[in-house]
Amino acid sequence: MELLLQLVINGLVVGCIYSLVALGFVIIYKSSGILNFAQGEFLLFGAYVFLAIVSQANVPTVPALLLTFAFATFLGLALERVVLRPLIGEPIISVIMVTLGLSSILRAIVQGIWGTDTRPVPSVFSLEPIQLGPLPVARGYLYSAASVAVLLVALTLFFKYSRPGIAMRATAASQQVALSMGISVRHIFALSWSIAAVVSAAGGILLATMRGGVDGSLAILGLKVLPVVIVGGLDSVGGAILGGLLVGVLENLAGGYLDPVFGGGVKEVAPFVALVLILMIRPYGLFGKVRIERV
Amino acid sequence: MLSGEFHTTYAGDMGIFETRRARRLLAVFIVAVFAVPFVATSYWLDVANRAAIAVIAATGLNILTGFTGQISLGNAAFLAVGAYTTAFLANHGVPFIVAGPASGAVAALAGMVFGIPSLRLKGLYLAMATLAAHFIVEFTISHWEQVTGGVAGISIPSPELFGYAFTDDRRLFFLTVPTCVALLYFARNLFRTRVGKAFIAIRDQDISAEVMGVQVFRYKLLSFAVSSFYIGVAGSLLAYQARIITPENFPLSVAIDFLGMIIIGGLGSVLGSILGAIFLTLLPEVLRLATSALAGSFPQLVQLFSPLKVGVFGLTIVLFLVFEPDGLADLWRRIRNWFRLYPFSY
Numbered sequence: 001m002e003l004l005l006q007l008v009i010n011g012l013v014v015g016c017i018y019s020l021v022a023l024g025f026v027i028i029y030k031s032s033g034i035l036n037f038a039q040g041e042f043l044l045f046g047a048y049v050f051l052a053i054v055s056q057a058n059v060p061t062v063p064a065l066l067l068t069f070a071f072a073t074f075l076g077l078a079l080e081r082v083v084l085r086p087l088i089g090e091p092i093i094s095v096i097m098v099t100l101g102l103s104s105i106l107r108a109i110v111q112g113i114w115g116t117d118t119r120p121v122p123s124v125f126s127l128e129p130i131q132l133g134p135l136p137v138a139r140g141y142l143y144s145a146a147s148v149a150v151l152l153v154a155l156t157l158f159f160k161y162s163r164p165g166i167a168m169r170a171t172a173a174s175q176q177v178a179l180s181m182g183i184s185v186r187h188i189f190a191l192s193w194s195i196a197a198v199v200s201a202a203g204g205i206l207l208a209t210m211r212g213g214v215d216g217s218l219a220i221l222g223l224k225v226l227p228v229v230i231v232g233g234l235d236s237v238g239g240a241i242l243g244g245l246l247v248g249v250l251e252n253l254a255g256g257y258l259d260p261v262f263g264g265g266v267k268e269v270a271p272f273v274a275l276v277l278i279l280m281i282r283p284y285g286l287f288g289k290v291r292i293e294r295v
Numbered sequence: 296m297l298s299g300e301f302h303t304t305y306a307g308d309m310g311i312f313e314t315r316r317a318r319r320l321l322a323v324f325i326v327a328v329f330a331v332p333f334v335a336t337s338y339w340l341d342v343a344n345r346a347a348i349a350v351i352a353a354t355g356l357n358i359l360t361g362f363t364g365q366i367s368l369g370n371a372a373f374l375a376v377g378a379y380t381t382a383f384l385a386n387h388g389v390p391f392i393v394a395g396p397a398s399g400a401v402a403a404l405a406g407m408v409f410g411i412p413s414l415r416l417k418g419l420y421l422a423m424a425t426l427a428a429h430f431i432v433e434f435t436i437s438h439w440e441q442v443t444g445g446v447a448g449i450s451i452p453s454p455e456l457f458g459y460a461f462t463d464d465r466r467l468f469f470l471t472v473p474t475c476v477a478l479l480y481f482a483r484n485l486f487r488t489r490v491g492k493a494f495i496a497i498r499d500q501d502i503s504a505e506v507m508g509v510q511v512f513r514y515k516l517l518s519f520a521v522s523s524f525y526i527g528v529a530g531s532l533l534a535y536q537a538r539i540i541t542p543e544n545f546p547l548s549v550a551i552d553f554l555g556m557i558i559i560g561g562l563g564s565v566l567g568s569i570l571g572a573i574f575l576t577l578l579p580e581v582l583r584l585a586t587s588a589l590a591g592s593f594p595q596l597v598q599l600f601s602p603l604k605v606g607v608f609g610l611t612i613v614l615f616l617v618f619e620p621d622g623l624a625d626l627w628r629r630i631r632n633w634f635r636l637y638p639f640s641y
Contacts, residue, residue: 108607279415280415
């Protein structure tokens with residue numbers, strides 16, 4: 001029982017991080033129908049830029065955070081303008097490949113500038129765990145849980161009530177109709193890429209602080225989170241968050257109970273097994289919009 | 296003097312080779328290719344063998360992704376299935392002539408299993424399902440130690456054919472390249488048949504294909520099977536060439552490389568798979584030559600080589616997608632047409 005509880009709590013806190021990263025995917029997918037395979041590299045970039053601003057330019061934490069977000073906005077805008085916009089209307093394989101190509105380029109830039117060694121990140125918050133009932137929980141997890149909660153509320157309100165948010169949903173529903181209603185589809189795409197880049201940068205900084213350092217392996221999270229977005233449904237903000245928690249718990253339970261049987265590695269593969277099963281039963285995820293099209 | 300084509304029969308129009316001249320040129324080209332092992336160094340023969348293997352795999356992937364329109368991120372897994380089948384069979388004394396096709400068949404079976412989600416899934420979601428296949432196969436091969444040797448890897452004896460042992464890259468060349476040529480010929484021919492045309496119909500409009508009497512699911516599975524067969528045979532040759540294989544030989548980046556090859560070469564074109572595979576195999580070699588030539592004046596370049604390789608790969612893909620979305624095959628066609636009608640280009 002003790003083990004079960006510990007595994008579930010661990011799963012939930014890790015799940016919060018997954019949710020945060022998954023939100024970056026969902027924001028882009030929701031407005032433009034593109035799955036950004038370079039999401040992991042967005043995390044990496046955010047973390048490294050923050051590190052460079054804090055440790056090399058000696059800027060205090062809060063302005064450094066704002067500067068990083070400004071940089072992420074710029075990165076998102078630039079990528080959308082230079083790389084993604086020419087591909088509007090191209091087949092889906094091209095769009096997948098272009099984001100995969102982008103991820104290679106970003107990884108190369110990061111490696112070229114900062115090398116492959118792990119770099120220590122100055123802690124933004126204290127790393128002392130907090131006693132939550134009987135269990136110690138790392139502070140970073142709580143911060144990420146808090147930021148996920150804030151983002152969930154903010155994004156839900158944004159998509160529901162704000163003008164750009166409604167315009168984004170309209171664009172997702174039908175680009176042609178949105179255009180004819182006077183919505184600039186290009187601006188919407190640019191907006192969603194920059195929001196996603198900022199959310200990812202925040203996630204990257206949180207993760208780097210929790211690990212105490214940053215290196216290339218941070219980008220792997222971009223792939224690990226794919227089952228999360230699929231389980232939740234690619235176009236659902238709530239689904240991404242719930243999916244994150246579900247996958248976090250599943251992964252920890254599988255790891256805790258099955259790893260001794262198989263000798264390790266189950267934790268990594270379990271989300272993908274679940275992914276295949278869910279896709280067979282519910283092809284659009286648990287909360288995704290159903291587009292019925294039988295062939 | 297070259298000029299345009301003029302066919303007077305349907306058979307001529309449907310032919311694999313457009314003109315008799317094209318056939319002769321190809322024959323000359325193939326003879327020239329087989330002269331390579333007598334002049335090239337063993338290093339470049341290794342590159343040539345890897346290129347031939349890549350051509351087979353890229354052609355297989357192009358059958359699935361370029362011709363049938365089903366996106367697969369799981370091809371590194373099918374490559375691994377082929378390679379490990381060969382490793383298992385070869386270590387039990389099965390000769391190449393059986394092990395090679397058997398590896399293809401086992402990979403085809405794996406491909407069909409992971410192709411089942413394509414019954415209901417399209418586009419991105421299918422890409423995700425095949426990505427999951429990659430991780431599941433990777434988990435299996437690193438944990439099924441009795442057969443695969445686990446993370447420590449497994450060694451493979453040299454292949455033998457009619458008493459001739461293919462012990463080094465020079466000899467292996469005579470195994471990889473003929474296999475490659477035969478499979479290419481089969482692929483080119485496939486798209487003149489009912490099956491190949493059904494694949495193309497599914498890619499262009501799956502619902503119309505169904506209406507016209509193509510059994511979509513059956514042909515999708517068949518496409519997964521044919522494609523994985525090619526990739527499995529490529530895996531088999533890869534195992535023979537590498538001699539020792541570990542799960543680290545088959546990371547996700549291999550699958551991305553193959554996708555890059557067909558994007559750069561041209562989706563839905565056999566010629567494109569050849570050009571793309573050779574291009575992406577040679578790219579790191581050219582980069583390596585360039586960096587070692589410039590290392591004297593820019594010593595820091597040597598450390599930057601590995602990020603440079605990754606970055607140039609990504610940049611090539613992005614540039615091709617933005618500026619030349621139909622790939623090298625289309626570029627080649629335009630150049631050829633320009634010369635064909637030169638100097639009167641109208």
